[in-house]
Amino acid sequence: MTWGNWLGALWFLPVLPAIVVLYFLRLKRREIVVSSSLLWSRVLEERRVNSPFQRFRNSLLLILQLLAAAVLIAALARPEIASTPAANRTHVLLIDVSASMAARAGDATRLAEAKRLAGHYIDALPAGERGAVISFARRAKAVTPVTDDRGVLARAVASLEVIPGSSQIDDAMGLAQALVQNYLALSVGEELGVGEAVAVVFSDGGFPAWPGEGFPLPANYIQVGEAASNSGVVALAARLDFERPGTLQIYTEVRNFSTQPAAGFVSILQDGLEVKAARADAIEAGGKWSRSFETDAGAGLIEVRWQPESDDALELDNRAWLAVGAQQGIKVWRIGADNFLLDGALAVLPNVEVTRVAAADVAPFLLDGRAPPDLLVWNRVAPAELPRDVPQLYFGALPPGVWSQEAATIRFPPIVSWNRGHPVNRYLTFGALDQSIEEARVLKPAPGVELLLETSEGGLIATYSAAGQRGIVVSFDTLQSNWPVQLSFPLFLYNAVAYLTTAEGATGMSLRCEELLTVRVPRTVKTCELHRPDGRRDVVEPDATGTVRYADTNALGPYLVSWRPAVAASPDIADEQEVIPVNLLAARESDLTPVTRLEIAGQQISSSQQPRPVSREYWPWVLALALLVVCVEWNFYHRP
Amino acid sequence: MTASSSRANSSAIRPPLLDEDFLARIERLSLVSRRTVSGRVRGERRSRRRGFSNEFADYRDYVAGDDLRYLDWNIYGRLERLFVKLFHEEEDLTLSILIDASDSMAHGEPEKLTYALRVAAALAAIAITSGDRVGLFPFHTELLPPLAPQRGRHNLPRILRYLQDVPAGGETRLEPSLRTFSSAFRRRGMVVLISDLLDPVGFDAALRHIGGRGVEPFVIHVLSPDEIAPALTGDLRLVDCENGSAVEISVTRGLLSAYQRTVDGFREAVRQSASRRGIVPLFTSTAVPFDQLVLSYLRTRGVLK
Numbered sequence: 031m032t033w034g035n036w037l038g039a040l041w042f043l044p045v046l047p048a049i050v051v052l053y054f055l056r057l058k059r060r061e062i063v064v065s066s067s068l069l070w071s072r073v074l075e076e077r078r079v080n081s082p083f084q085r086f087r088n089s090l091l092l093i094l095q096l097l098a099a100a101v102l103i104a105a106l107a108r109p110e111i112a113s114t115p116a117a118n119r120t121h122v123l124l125i126d127v128s129a130s131m132a133a134r135a136g137d138a139t140r141l142a143e144a145k146r147l148a149g150h151y152i153d154a155l156p157a158g159e160r161g162a163v164i165s166f167a168r169r170a171k172a173v174t175p176v177t178d179d180r181g182v183l184a185r186a187v188a189s190l191e192v193i194p195g196s197s198q199i200d201d202a203m204g205l206a207q208a209l210v211q212n213y214l215a216l217s218v219g220e221e222l223g224v225g226e227a228v229a230v231v232f233s234d235g236g237f238p239a240w241p242g243e244g245f246p247l248p249a250n251y252i253q254v255g256e257a258a259s260n261s262g263v264v265a266l267a268a269r270l271d272f273e274r275p276g277t278l279q280i281y282t283e284v285r286n287f288s289t290q291p292a293a294g295f296v297s298i299l300q301d302g303l304e305v306k307a308a309r310a311d312a313i314e315a316g317g318k319w320s321r322s323f324e325t326d327a328g329a330g331l332i333e334v335r336w337q338p339e340s341d342d343a344l345e346l347d348n349r350a351w352l353a354v355g356a357q358q359g360i361k362v363w364r365i366g367a368d369n370f371l372l373d374g375a376l377a378v379l380p381n382v383e384v385t386r387v388a389a390a391d392v393a394p395f396l397l398d399g400r401a402p403p404d405l406l407v408w409n410r411v412a413p414a415e416l417p418r419d420v421p422q423l424y425f426g427a428l429p430p431g432v433w434s435q436e437a438a439t440i441r442f443p444p445i446v447s448w449n450r451g452h453p454v455n456r457y458l459t460f461g462a463l464d465q466s467i468e469e470a471r472v473l474k475p476a477p478g479v480e481l482l483l484e485t486s487e488g489g490l491i492a493t494y495s496a497a498g499q500r501g502i503v504v505s506f507d508t509l510q511s512n513w514p515v516q517l518s519f520p521l522f523l524y525n526a527v528a529y530l531t532t533a534e535g536a537t538g539m540s541l542r543c544e545e546l547l548t549v550r551v552p553r554t555v556k557t558c559e560l561h562r563p564d565g566r567r568d569v570v571e572p573d574a575t576g577t578v579r580y581a582d583t584n585a586l587g588p589y590l591v592s593w594r595p596a597v598a599a600s601p602d603i604a605d606e607q608e609v610i611p612v613n614l615l616a617a618r619e620s621d622l623t624p625v626t627r628l629e630i631a632g633q634q635i636s637s638s639q640q641p642r643p644v645s646r647e648y649w650p651w652v653l654a655l656a657l658l659v660v661c662v663e664w665n666f667y668h669r670p
Numbered sequence: 671m672t673a674s675s676s677r678a679n680s681s682a683i684r685p686p687l688l689d690e691d692f693l694a695r696i697e698r699l700s701l702v703s704r705r706t707v708s709g710r711v712r713g714e715r716r717s718r719r720r721g722f723s724n725e726f727a728d729y730r731d732y733v734a735g736d737d738l739r740y741l742d743w744n745i746y747g748r749l750e751r752l753f754v755k756l757f758h759e760e761e762d763l764t765l766s767i768l769i770d771a772s773d774s775m776a777h778g779e780p781e782k783l784t785y786a787l788r789v790a791a792a793l794a795a796i797a798i799t800s801g802d803r804v805g806l807f808p809f810h811t812e813l814l815p816p817l818a819p820q821r822g823r824h825n826l827p828r829i830l831r832y833l834q835d836v837p838a839g840g841e842t843r844l845e846p847s848l849r850t851f852s853s854a855f856r857r858r859g860m861v862v863l864i865s866d867l868l869d870p871v872g873f874d875a876a877l878r879h880i881g882g883r884g885v886e887p888f889v890i891h892v893l894s895p896d897e898i899a900p901a902l903t904g905d906l907r908l909v910d911c912e913n914g915s916a917v918e919i920s921v922t923r924g925l926l927s928a929y930q931r932t933v934d935g936f937r938e939a940v941r942q943s944a945s946r947r948g949i950v951p952l953f954t955s956t957a958v959p960f961d962q963l964v965l966s967y968l969r970t971r972g973v974l975k
Contacts, residue, residue, distance in 0.1 A: 059907040059918055065777035065897060066842075066868035067910035069936060070917045073928045089920060 032110045039107030045099050053092045094663035098656050105652035119226045120176055120213060121161040122206040122247070123148050123183070126233030126254070127190055128167040128197030129543070129619040133234075133258055133344040140255040141192050144232040147252055148187045151230065152180055162209050166202035167193040168544040176213040193584045194346045195543025196616040197237040199630065203229065207247050235625025235637070236618050242631025251628045253637030259288035261313065262347025262620040263336050265320070266540070266613065268354050276326050278354060280306075282334045283320040286313040287621045294338035298323050301330045329354045331588055331609050347620040351588050351611030352540050359383040360531050361403040365392060366411035369507075371514035372425065375523050376407065382527060389413065404531040410507055419553070419576065421500055421530035426507035428471060432479070432494045437471045437505075443485035452482055454493065454502065454525045458518045463490075463511060470506035502526050540611045547580040547589055549608050555593045563587025563612070583612045684784060684834055687791040692961055696792060699965075699974045700800035701763060701860060728756040763802040764819050764857045767793060768880065769833075770865030772810035772842035773912045778894025780956045786864040786892055787833045792964040793862060794833070796974060798826045806832055807855060809847035810840035816855060841912040842869045844876035851879065858884035866892055867940060870913070874943045881947040888950045888973060891940050895957045898933055900926070 033039070064070070125148055131141040148163075155161060163173040163186040173186040210227040229249040265283035270276075286292040292313045298306035310319040332352040342348065360382045364373065366389065376384045385403070389411055402420050410426040412435075428435060445464040449455055460483050473489035475481060478496040481489035491504050508514050541547060551558060553576040560568045560578075564585040572578045578591055592607035614620075628635045732741060732752035742753045767790045775783035794804040798820070805819035806829065817832045844867065861880045867873040867889075880887045902921045909916045919925060937953055944951035952971055954963050968974045 059905045061907045061909060061916075062902070063777075063909045063911050065774040065782070065866065065894070065911055066870075067908055067915055067917050068868050068870055069897070069929065069932050070908050070919060071915075072936075073925065073932050074917055074919065076932070077925070077928060090922065 033107040035106065035108040039103050042103045042106055045103065046096055049095050049099055050092070053089070053095070090666055091663060094659055094666065098659040098663060101652055101656040101659060105649040105656060109648045109652060111648060119156075119159045119228065120210055121151070121155060121159065122176075122209060122227065122229045123151065123161060123163045123187070124170075124199070124202045124206060124229055124231045124233070125163065125165050125187065125190055126167070126197050126231070126237075127165045127193050128236065129192065129194040129346045129614050129616065130197070130234055130236045130344065130622060131254070132192040132194065132346055133255060133260065133622050135255045135258070139192070140234055141190065144252075144254040145187050145190060147254065148232050149184055151252070152183045152187065155180065160213075162206075163187055163190075164202050164205055164209070165190050165193075166199065166205075167197045168195045168542070170201035170205045172205055172209060176209055192346075193543060194586045194614055195584075196614075196619050197233070199231070199233075199237050199240045199628075202231075203240055203242070203247065203249070203630065210247060231628065231630075231635075233628075234622070235628055236621065238618075239629035240631060242633075246631070249628070249630045249633075249635055251630075251635045251637050253624055253626060255622070255624050257289075257624060258343035258622040259290065259292075259341045260344045260347070260620055260622045261286040261288060261292045261294070261336065261338050261340075261342060262344065262614075263334055263350045264318070264347070264615055264617045264620060266332075266334050266350040266352055266615060268332055268352045270329070270354065271324075278325045278329075278332070280323040280325065280332060280334075280352075281320070282323070282350070283318055284310055284313065284336050285318040285617060285620065286315060287617075287623070288340070289315050290340065291315060292338055292340050294336055294340075296321065297335040297337070298325065299333040299335065300325065302333075331611070343622055344620060346586060347614050347616075349586070350540075350613045350615055353588065353609045353611055360405065360527060361385070362405045362407055362527070363387040363392070363403045364407050364409070365389050366409035366425075366427070369409050369425070369509060371519075372407075372409060372508060372523075375514070375520045376527075378520065379524055379527055405527060419550075423501060423526055423530060424503045426504070426510075428473075428503060428505065429494065429499070429501060432476065432496065432499075432503075433471075433473060437473070438487065439469055440472050440485060440487050441469050443467055443470055443487065443490060445490075446484045446486055448483045448491075449481065452480070452493075454522065454529050455482055456525055457521055458525070460518060462516050462518070463513055466512045467506050468510040473503060473505050500530070502530065540613045540615075541583060542616070543586065543612055543614065544581075544583055545612070547578075547583050547591075547610055547612075549578040549591045549610065551576050551578055551591075551593050551606075552595065555595070558591050558593040561590040561592070563589065586612055586614055588612075684787070687784075687788045687830060687833055688795060692792070693795060695961075695965065696796050697799060699796045699969070701765060701793075701797055701802060701974060729753040730756055763797065763800075764805060764859030765793060765797040765802055766805045766807060766819070766851070766855065766857065766859065766861045768848065768851060768861065768863040768865070769806065769808040769836060770810065770842060770844075770863075770867075771808040771814065771836050771838050772840055773838060774842055774866055774868050775892075776838035777897075777911060778956050779896065780894070782866055782892050782894055782956055783836075783838050785956045785960055786890075787836060788960045789864055789890060789892075789963060790862075791830055791833050792960070793968075794829045795826055796964075798823055798829065803859070804829055805855065805857075807851050808836045809843075809851070810838075811843045811847070813847045813850040816851075819857065842866075843871070844869045844873050845871060845879075848876045848879035852882070856880075856882070856885065859886070861885050861887045863887070863889045864892060865889070866897075867936075873940065877943055877947050877949060881949055886950075887948065888952060889940070889944050890952045890954060891937065893933075893953075893955055895955055898955055899930065902926075 125144055127141060131139065131144065133140050135143050152161060158178070160176050160178045161183045162176045163183055165171050165173055173190070174182055177183065206229045227247060229247050231249060231251045232254055234255040235253060261284060263282060264285045265281070268278055268280045270278055280298055282296060284296060293309070293311050296308050296310055297304050305325045306323040308321055313319045332354055334350045336348045338348070362376060362382055362384045364376065364384050364386050373384070376382060392406065392413060393415070406420055406422040408422060408424045408427055412424060412427040412429055415430060422429065428437060442465045445460050448460045467490070470490050472487045473479070473481065473492045475489070478494055480493045482493060483489065483491035490506065491502065493502050494500065508519070513519050551572050555572055555576065558570050558572060558578050560570050560580055562568065562585055568580070570578050570580055580589070583589065588609045588611040590607055590609050592605045594605050626637045729742065730753065732754050736754050740755050742755050745751065745753050769786055769790050771783060775786060790806065794806065797804045801821070803819035803821045806817040808814040808816070817829065820829055844865065863880055869876070877889065905920045907916050907918050941951050950971070952968070954967065958967070964974070
């Protein structure tokens, strides 16, 4: 037994002699006149009560009071019992499988070391106690339920593999809480309290602190791995230079997490071929090396390789990838009435290709499965049915299904306000439009609608978004206002096109491990083939909106999604494909300095190679004992 | 209750010790003497002295002047000698009652002294109505002025009045009091000592003064219920009402048990001491109604018939 607050209890020790002193001071005996003290004297003579020790012996009340005070002081000292061998406990083993656990530790990896320690822990579980295994990196996974089958636990631990992503303990602790609570809920008839469950974290500690919430689950920490030298790529970005078509700017950063200077080579590969290389000399301990490369290779799969010359314990962070789309213009279809001012403004937008299309041709074109345009711009005309999946910009017309076509009109509306925080209104002022619009429709607020420009009756410009449809509505004909000659008009067009279209094709993109991979394909595509970087192939099916979703991104490298266009089911037509790489790019994982103290639920938990015994406080029981002693004392005091 | 208050209570006017009903019930009782005793007048007791009564004792030769009614003519017919029949002469009995009137007797609920006086009154009334003599000898530190042996029913009110006025007070000093009685007043007959015997000096030496030749001694040991089984709790200071000495006790179950053993031992010591001296010990508690003691217990023990 240990004492959680024995120093505090020492302050109360003088209470004991004080009770003795008070006992003798307060011992005011009741005086009774008796016929003779002869017989009582004989009794006392026999019992020799005149000696102080005899008085102590006979004074049961004093002894009980001293005992009660002593027990209370003991309770204040917070007695604890290390309860590792306590029976009926549930041990939730949280095993870190993040990228840093792939670092070399001697002849094996940190994960192998964690598995070995977890195996020992499972072997040492006292009979009758249970366990569960949870692996965690970015997300947590319950590998086993709560079970007392040592074999199941051991096999689950042995099956764990590294997921090369960053790690977070939040999900793991939440999952551990849920497992324990479920077990508590199912354990009808068993007396299992909070103190009978413990989370044991096997990790190198490379994750953020967890503030703790919900079920108070005590945690132990078994640190895995020692400090190791490592350097790796922590940042990679690329973008196409629009001013110099075909020029790709690549930014990369390498950081040295060792205690010694590091050096090495950085290679830039595009579609497997090295296009640039540089030597990083003497990156000081804890320092970084960054460089911008320019290539004229255009779009493609960019790979950065870091080849350190010094010892490097983790290889996962030595490579990173980016998929850079072809520099394609934004395809805009202009539909509806002529408006030379609108067309002129669209024409000067950078990287925008405007095509005039008749309103009647829009629907058939979109249905034939060909690649849709990036934006539809409707002027004073609206389709009968709103096309899905293509963003739209309306001038002087209302999209069907969002507002009533019989919306009220307003003449020369005053400008009341505009949403200055919206990206479409960036750098814009609408003051010049005040009472200068001849006629406009009033856009009433509705679900999914955000008003960008408001008059007294409602909106004049608004965004809408509902069920795969999104767009911007200008409720008046620009030719019935002075807006086209204002500076705000081309700026509005620039912002609106940028807002409604994505610029993904223009810059490199990548995901982190365990992030959801999404690819938009034509809705006519039924199945896609996904080639994982580890060589595995999966077949995935797009949903009704033509979106492919893939969550099992647990390997680093490029994921290639390919599909065959349905309208051109000819063997001569090549499959279309899209590459999305998954990177580590996590400085916390690359930093292999083990953390000796975790902060979980506001408590600093020291690392220990041995299962840390969980102290169970017994002061409530000691307090109950003190109360019992007081009750006995009370009983004796009032006994006739 | 303090010593002074108890004394005040004892000196208060006592209720009549005996009522008419009780006196009627004891009319047919008399003292039982297991020995032949001598008295000064011919009474109802068998005397060692040969005399004339209904109970034959012996023969002696006739001398001139003897009452011819007591000649045994049958012997004369056979032996031709004159013999006079001798009978046990029935004499009156002297009952000496020693009453402990110390302060300790003024304690108890009911009060021991009152109880003792009522017992003494009952015994005296029985004796008087039987034609015996009754002497009363109250004492505490020393023997108080006694009531000399009285005879005749007409003295019963006087005896009762004397008992009614016996004062309580002083420490118990058995030995000097009983020694004085023995040397100055002891007569053949019955001696009854009524006391709690709570003398710090002891009672053994004192008891020898009430025994002896020609005396049939009794000791009635009176204790009150709170002396036999005290109902005490807590931390107490017990003050002796006679000498003011005090003892401090913390009442526990063990202490009460020890006290009970001490009381039993004290009574056993009384029994042994009395038996050694031919004294009949009688033990009673003031919780026992005194009429029950007189009408039942004393008859059972052969004191009365």
